[in-house]
């Protein structure tokens with residue numbers, strides 16, 4: 001019989017309950033409640049001995065400023081630094097999220113290799129030999145500044161940090177570590193919450209920068225409690241298409257810097273290579289002068305990027321024709337089709353419309369609207385867009401072409417890249433005013 005002061009955690013949603021139940025009252029999963037001891041009273045240790053409480057450490061403003069906390073340093077990877085803003089901050093905790101196999105461990109191994117300070121790499125998911133062989137593949141040097149920690153126990157990691165606080169700690173991954181305080185299995189929401197809370201506390205107390213790897217679920221959420229994102233200082237997301245080589249590093253939350261920058265990498269046999277000119281990779285193998293293809297400039301963070309949008313419009317065998325979008329939202333495609341039907345009398349009501357952004361890019365910038373529209377028009381008319389042309393601009397419901405953020409910057413970039421014809425809100429006011437052959 002459970003003691004009245006026991007509490008129960010749901011292994012699935014992380015909620016706490018005072019009573020056990022077969023089905024979780026919150027998420028309705030069966031057999032997920034696990035009994036756990038209540039939080040330890042701070043005046044007693046685990047064994048029941050009394051401890052004397054000390055007042056918290058306090059600083060004057062001057063002393064706090066001169067302390068090492070808040071000191072930042074470069075990661076040695078300029079695309080990584082671009083996303084972080086000032087670089088890594090001592091005492092800062094960074095969550096690197098991404099799908100399994102996208103290249104998180106590779107990126108962090110490269111960061112470890114480039115690091116000027118000592119690295120403690122916690123191999124909780126892979127064993128040290130696996131990590132070491134990856135290090136060997138990426139670098140022929142001895143790399144004695146990297147220590148591989150063979151543990152998945154939070155308490156062991158905390159002891160290591162305490163004994164050598166002049167290091168950068170990499171936890172690969174938070175889903176595979178556990179603390180003895182929590183009886184649930186590694187990866188359960190309450191386990192992730194408790195483990196992360198001890199690790200973060202330790203990073204702050206010892207002024208140690210810490211990068212935590214977190215896997216994402218099929219829906220794109222970080223596995224574990226949503227709270228994890230609130231607990232850390234910065235949430236970084238590594239995304240990309242497994243079939244494609246491009247990887248984008250974005251910050252979703254950043255206590256130390258901007259959240260609109262994107263780092264762009266390319267996966268090759270030597271790991272993730274920094275990409276200075278992403279446009280050229282996205283346009284690799286492009287068929288020129290093909291109907292249905294349109295070059296569009298979009299903004300990735302504060303950097304203009306050229307992508308190719310392809311459209312294919314064919315007669316539909318279905319009573320309700322399909323609108324299929326890849327790389328853009330399906331709703332936006334519906335909207336643009338409606339605008340084209342209304343304002344250009346484009347005969348697409350009985351046709352299937354397929355739109356794809358090449359290179360596996362996921363385009364959220366509304367400035368791609370015009371490119372999507374022109375690609376569809378080009379496919380319907382079976383005529384290529386003018387050679388050496390590019391476009392950008394948001395489409396309004398009245399058919400007007402609207403300005404988007406950084407319009408001037410994109411125009412400058414398009415001119416610098418040598419495009420002779422630029423369709424944009426600066427040259428055309430509405431979709432009707434664009435005459436294509």
Ligand SMILES: [Zn+2]
Pocket residue numbers: 010011012013014015024025026027028029032
């Ligand atoms: Zn639950």
